[in-house]
Amino acid sequence: MRQSVKSALGCAGFILGLVALLALFSRVALPKGNSAADGMPNVPASGIDAEPPGTIDVIFVGDSECYYTFMPLLLWREQGFTSYVCATPSQTLNQTVRWLRRACKNQSPKLIVLETDALYTGINYGDALLDPVERAFPLLEHHNRWKDLRWRDFWAEPEYRHIVRDKGYVYNDETVAFETAAAAEDDGYVGRLRSAYLRQIGDYCREHGIPLLLVSAPSMVTWSDARLVSASRAAQSLGADYLDLNALSDEIGLDWRNDTFDQGYHLNVSGATKATTYFGQYLSRHYSLPDHRGDKAYKAWNKAAKKALKDAI
Amino acid sequence: MALSELLFAGRSPLLVAFFSVGYLFMFLPAVALAFCLAPRRARRMVLLGASYVFYWLVSGTLIAYLLATTLSAHYFGLWLDRLLRGRDEALKALPRDQRKPLRAQWQRKIRGVVALAVVLHVGVLALVKYSGFFLGNVNALMEAVGLSLRLRIPAYLQPLGISFFTLQALSYILDVCRGTQKADDNLPRLALFIAFFPQIVEGPICRYGDTAARLWDVGPMNLDDVKLGLQRILYGAMKKVVIADRLNRMVGALFKTPDAYGGGFVALAAVCYTVQLYMDFSGSMDAVCGTAQMFGVAMPENFQRPFFARTISEFWQRWHITLGAWLRDYLFYPISTSGPMKALTLKARKRLGNHYGPLLAGAAALFLVWLCNGLWHGAGWNYIFFGMYHFALILSGSLAAPLLRAAGDRLRIDGERLPWRIARTLRTCALVVIGELFFRAETLGAGLHMFGRMVSDFSFSAKTAALRELHFDRYDAVIVLVTLAIVFAVSLVNERGASVRAWLKARPTAVRWALLYALIFYILIFGAYGHDYDAVIPLYANY
Numbered sequence: 077m078r079q080s081v082k083s084a085l086g087c088a089g090f091i092l093g094l095v096a097l098l099a100l101f102s103r104v105a106l107p108k109g110n111s112a113a114d115g116m117p118n119v120p121a122s123g124i125d126a127e128p129p130g131t132i133d134v135i136f137v138g139d140s141e142c143y144y145t146f147m148p149l150l151l152w153r154e155q156g157f158t159s160y161v162c163a164t165p166s167q168t169l170n171q172t173v174r175w176l177r178r179a180c181k182n183q184s185p186k187l188i189v190l191e192t193d194a195l196y197t198g199i200n201y202g203d204a205l206l207d208p209v210e211r212a213f214p215l216l217e218h219h220n221r222w223k224d225l226r227w228r229d230f231w232a233e234p235e236y237r238h239i240v241r242d243k244g245y246v247y248n249d250e251t252v253a254f255e256t257a258a259a260a261e262d263d264g265y266v267g268r269l270r271s272a273y274l275r276q277i278g279d280y281c282r283e284h285g286i287p288l289l290l291v292s293a294p295s296m297v298t299w300s301d302a303r304l305v306s307a308s309r310a311a312q313s314l315g316a317d318y319l320d321l322n323a324l325s326d327e328i329g330l331d332w333r334n335d336t337f338d339q340g341y342h343l344n345v346s347g348a349t350k351a352t353t354y355f356g357q358y359l360s361r362h363y364s365l366p367d368h369r370g371d372k373a374y375k376a377w378n379k380a381a382k383k384a385l386k387d388a389i
Numbered sequence: 390m391a392l393s394e395l396l397f398a399g400r401s402p403l404l405v406a407f408f409s410v411g412y413l414f415m416f417l418p419a420v421a422l423a424f425c426l427a428p429r430r431a432r433r434m435v436l437l438g439a440s441y442v443f444y445w446l447v448s449g450t451l452i453a454y455l456l457a458t459t460l461s462a463h464y465f466g467l468w469l470d471r472l473l474r475g476r477d478e479a480l481k482a483l484p485r486d487q488r489k490p491l492r493a494q495w496q497r498k499i500r501g502v503v504a505l506a507v508v509l510h511v512g513v514l515a516l517v518k519y520s521g522f523f524l525g526n527v528n529a530l531m532e533a534v535g536l537s538l539r540l541r542i543p544a545y546l547q548p549l550g551i552s553f554f555t556l557q558a559l560s561y562i563l564d565v566c567r568g569t570q571k572a573d574d575n576l577p578r579l580a581l582f583i584a585f586f587p588q589i590v591e592g593p594i595c596r597y598g599d600t601a602a603r604l605w606d607v608g609p610m611n612l613d614d615v616k617l618g619l620q621r622i623l624y625g626a627m628k629k630v631v632i633a634d635r636l637n638r639m640v641g642a643l644f645k646t647p648d649a650y651g652g653g654f655v656a657l658a659a660v661c662y663t664v665q666l667y668m669d670f671s672g673s674m675d676a677v678c679g680t681a682q683m684f685g686v687a688m689p690e691n692f693q694r695p696f697f698a699r700t701i702s703e704f705w706q707r708w709h710i711t712l713g714a715w716l717r718d719y720l721f722y723p724i725s726t727s728g729p730m731k732a733l734t735l736k737a738r739k740r741l742g743n744h745y746g747p748l749l750a751g752a753a754a755l756f757l758v759w760l761c762n763g764l765w766h767g768a769g770w771n772y773i774f775f776g777m778y779h780f781a782l783i784l785s786g787s788l789a790a791p792l793l794r795a796a797g798d799r800l801r802i803d804g805e806r807l808p809w810r811i812a813r814t815l816r817t818c819a820l821v822v823i824g825e826l827f828f829r830a831e832t833l834g835a836g837l838h839m840f841g842r843m844v845s846d847f848s849f850s851a852k853t854a855a856l857r858e859l860h861f862d863r864y865d866a867v868i869v870l871v872t873l874a875i876v877f878a879v880s881l882v883n884e885r886g887a888s889v890r891a892w893l894k895a896r897p898t899a900v901r902w903a904l905l906y907a908l909i910f911y912i913l914i915f916g917a918y919g920h921d922y923d924a925v926i927p928l929y930a931n932y
Contacts, residue, residue, distance in 0.1 A: 201411060
């Protein structure tokens with residue numbers, strides 16, 4: 077056989093073997109449950125996998141601005157619709173697309189809420205290239221689980237049953253007052269790559285008939301006029317609504333001496349309660365969201381809200 | 390949007406990380422594809438174009454420094470070549486006994502041009518890299534003597550790799566001046582030599598005579614070179630991604646807040662930093678040499694198993710070899726063999742004998758070499774201290790050599806026996822680790838403080854919160870030790886003159902594939918990458 081054909085077949089064979097081994101190791105590395113004990117990263121957001129199918133009305137996506145601001149159990153108690161915060165630390169828009177797809181695998185939300193801070197978190201082309209590879213081969217994302225592997229990782233199928241009580245909200249009751257104005261310094265520029273992922277989010281919502289709402293959570297650090305302008309332009313280009321909660325701080329009743337745990341970067345539970353109450357009223361006025369209060373199928377939500385909100389407020 | 394933004398200027402600084410997705414799976418394959426598709430004579434231009442694209446993506450408009458250095462080296466080279474030819478023609482026309490004054494006149498002209506070239510290139514480097522340090526010290530001195538005047542300290546953006554490509558350009562100019570290299574009127578060839586993308590950020594510092602022709606006359610890619618190159622890149626990835634990047638956070642925490650830990654931890658910090666630095670730099674060199682090999686170009690080696698050295702002098706012949714060779718050839722030898730130094734050596738030999746006599750001139754040259762070595766790494770007193778520390782060790786080694794030899798003979802100690810070789814190697818390692826403690830410390834004061842704690846409070850005490858900051862558990866320790874054992878085994882085989890790569894090439898396909906798969910998955914599973922780790926730019930990319 078000609079040497080070049082032999083070499084080409086050899087290379088192809090090596091790559092096929094590599095792919096097969098990647099698939100095998102990925103099966104082992106994939107967490108078999110969605111709790112911290114199972115090695116699942118981002119446990120609060122991962123609780124979406126355990127929610128009964130078709131029970132979540134609103135999905136939130138974004139970064140820490142999202143999971144420190146929006147309280148699904150308070151929305152449930154005050155407005156009666158269910159929601160889940162699928163937000164993760166420094167979530168980039170390519171990750172947002174993945175979370176959206178993951179959340180909507182078992183859910184049929186009536187609204188997607190995208191917190192806009194993710195528009196300003198940089199993505200490089202390497203991350204964009206790695207995205208589909210990580211999806212296909214979870215070993216790359218979960219490789220560090222080698223420290224926590226158990227026997228069942230080698231034979232069991234994934235079963236996500238860990239219910240996260242606070243539905244993705246992360247509770248913080250400390251208070252560290254905001255002191256000086258330190259708004260975001262960039263010019264609000266949303267690069268080509270991020271714009272492309274934003275369009276993917278818009279297309280996904282459109283294809284599935286789900287309204288999209290862009291919201292800017294209150295922050296004295298990650299907000300600026302430039303970001304306000306670019307976020308509203310982004311929403312316009314997607315045909316989505318946009319709400320800037322920073323501009324409504326007074327209406328919401330925020331007090332930046334008492335409602336933040338990190339000098340104005342994020343809201344603490346006191347600030348989150350105020351922001352969530354306002355936001356819940358806004359959603360109920362502008363979107364047709366169901367009221368499940370009184371529905372026996374959702375009694376677990378009553379139980380969770382009773383416990384969580386008693387702890388929180 | 391500015392045009393430079395539109396053209397992705399400086400948008401991919403992470404490309405300097407040779408094991409990043411951007412470099413390994415986007416940039417390098419794109420260059421390889423363009424190279425394979427290009428006709429023979431265009432391949433060199435593909436490499437040159439790729440090198441400038443690389444630098445543009447990494448450093449943006451600071452590419453102006455690279456272009457200016459290249460043009461400057463080119464025209465200084467031609468100027469010197471014209472002067473040298475003029476000198477030779479003028480001397481040929483004269484009888485032999487009349488040539489001396491004319492030769493001296495021409496030499497003055499040539500030295501003037503060389504001095505101008507050196508001042509220009511080193512001056513730019515000094516301005517961009519050292520002006521802040523120099524002016525800061527002037528201000529501190531003025532404050533100390535009670536003067537109210539303060540100089541404004543400018544902030545310059547430092548082009549990546551400026552310390553490397555400046556030395557490379559200077560070596561070309563100096564080789565032309567010495568007559569060991571003819572000036573090249575082919576600007577693109579010189580440009581490719583200076584800008585070749587794998588080596589521009591971290592070296593190795595190449596010589597024009599060794600590398601330029603190989604790059605310019607590059608042949609087609611062949612599968613063997615690609616396979617060997619990729620294997621070398623994989624081996625480097627194991628060193629950098631599994632060991633160096635895993636140690637990064639622990640080393641960072643220990644050096645940032647050393648007072649939160651006992652002196653034993655300080656010693657651990659120094660050891661771990663030394664390991665991190667070697668694995669990071671040598672791993673990156675594996676990527677550089679592996680990349681070049683893929684294109685059929687051999688790069689000079691920068692490391693020869695330095696931790697097998699038995700003396701500090703030997704260590705520096707095995708560590709960052711191309712920098713040491715540059716300083717030796719362009720600083721040490723010209724100084725130590727200059728007229729005044731030769732005269733000094735002659736006088737000193739009469740008084741101090743044949744061993745200590747030449748040491749005087751050698752010491753003066755060595756002092757300058759180590760001052761420059763320290764400063765080359767960074768603008769800081771800790772770097773100067775680092776250079777002086779090694780100068781003191783090497784000089785004291787040379788001074789003590791006859792006494793130690795005599796003592797060894799008297800006590801009938803055979804220094805070549807294994808226990809003594811191991812003892813000397815471990816001693817050398819310990820001395821290197823102490824030097825790296827100062828090299829890595831945030832300031833010289835911090836380094837001295839850490840050294841003091843290491844000696845006076847050697848304990849492994851630390852608060853639980855401080856231990857958590859290390860982000861390093863027993864599993865990490867096992868993986869680092871296992872990987873170090875692998876690197877040690879490979880190094881030992883190579884030290885004995887055998888070649889692991891040649892051995893691997895001779896194995897049956899099934900064995901080769903199994904070992905390669907094992908290496909790939911070792912890196913994928915145990916590598917320090919992903920959301921639990923911070924991306925670590927190669928450490929020497931900052932110099």
